[in-house]
Every structure is written in C-alpha cells, then in structure tokens.
Amino acid sequence: MSTIRPTWVHATILGTFCAGFGVALALTDDITKAPIKERALEDKMAALGQVIPKAIHDNNPVVDAVTLTSAEGKPKTVYRAMKGGAITGIAYEMDASGGYGGPIKLMLGIDPQGKLLGVSVISHKETPGLGDKITPAKSDWIGRFTGLSLGNPPADKWKVKKDGGQFDQFSGATITPRAVVGGIRLGLEYFAANKPGMMEKK
Numbered sequence: 001m002s003t004i005r006p007t008w009v010h011a012t013i014l015g016t017f018c019a020g021f022g023v024a025l026a027l028t029d030d031i032t033k034a035p036i037k038e039r040a041l042e043d044k045m046a047a048l049g050q051v052i053p054k055a056i057h058d059n060n061p062v063v064d065a066v067t068l069t070s071a072e073g074k075p076k077t078v079y080r081a082m083k084g085g086a087i088t089g090i091a092y093e094m095d096a097s098g099g100y101g102g103p104i105k106l107m108l109g110i111d112p113q114g115k116l117l118g119v120s121v122i123s124h125k126e127t128p129g130l131g132d133k134i135t136p137a138k139s140d141w142i143g144r145f146t147g148l149s150l151g152n153p154p155a156d157k158w159k160v161k162k163d164g165g166q167f168d169q170f171s172g173a174t175i176t177p178r179a180v181v182g183g184i185r186l187g188l189e190y191f192a193a194n195k196p197g198m199m200e201k202k
Helices: 007-051 141-145 175-199
Strands: 066-068 077-085 086-094 104-110 116-123
Touching: 007 104, 007 116, 066 175, 077 104, 086 116, 086 175, 104 175, 116 141, 116 175, 141 175
Parallel strands: none
Antiparallel strands: 066 077, 077 086, 086 104, 104 116
C-alpha cells in the first residue's frame, strides 16, 4: 500500500533544496569574486603599462583615477600617472566605432601637452589575417601613433590615406584602420575638451 505524502511535505523538501542550492551559489560567488576582481585589476594594469611608460610615474594610476563624463554622457574613468606629486600622463579607454567586426576598444595614453604616449587595442573582433594587424603581435602599425597629437598631424589629416589623411591602411583592409584612426582622433579631442578635469588634483 503506497503512502501519499501531503503537499506541504513536498513543498518543504523543495524549499530546503532551493535554500541549500542558494547558499551554495552564494558561497561560490564569494569565493570566486576576489580572484575575478584581482584578475580584472591585473588586466587593467597590463593595458595601462602599454600606454604609460613606467619611467614617468611612481604611483598606481588605477588608485589615482578620476571619473569624468564621456561624450555620450556616460561615466569615463581617467587613470592618472604621477611622479613626485605631479601628473605626468593620463590614460582612458575609447570605443572606435565602425570596425568590420564591431566596436574596437582602445586604451590611449596622453601626456599633459596632449601628445600620445601610446595606444593599445584592448579588444576587437576584426578578421584574422587582415584587421587584426592593429595588434602589436601582428604588426607595428599601432605603435606609429606614439608621439603624435591633435595638431601633429592637423585634425583634418587624422584619416587613412584612402580618405585623404596620412595614415596607412592595410592591404585589403581599410575599414579597421579607418575605425582606429577615427577613434584615436576622437580620444585626442576628448582630452582637449576635458583637460582641466583630468589634470585637476584631488
């Protein structure tokens, strides 16, 4: 003779299981949260290290960051390199729109005079063998921007040669370099428009 359990018994068992599962998830989240945060910080420091020379700062730019507003009205984190208490460079991310595979995320390093200390590609979805030449592992193209500024070349020359500018495009791939050049130019314009807020000490 089978015994039919009351509904409340099933509800209790299910509730106990769900509660236990919830506790397990919470514990797992707590355990993994710190390593994930630490890895994200390491990745950020690595990206900053590519655009801010170690020789120009004795601080941690991540710690001495400020938050401004992007051209789209969104918060933008500006990382500030300092040496002897003086700001020697800043860095921030820019999204270069118009890439073949979607937006290309860049990190720009700029000195107080508006000169590029370096540019790195944080992420992209460009075509392997063509668009991925924007990365140092594939070519030295991205490194050619170091030392340039909004006035060098003039703003109207911040284009690929196919569009009347001075920057090389890749053989068989114009869309990707066009997007990157445009993104860097916008980044320099953002610096020019927001320099006081970037350079103001806390």
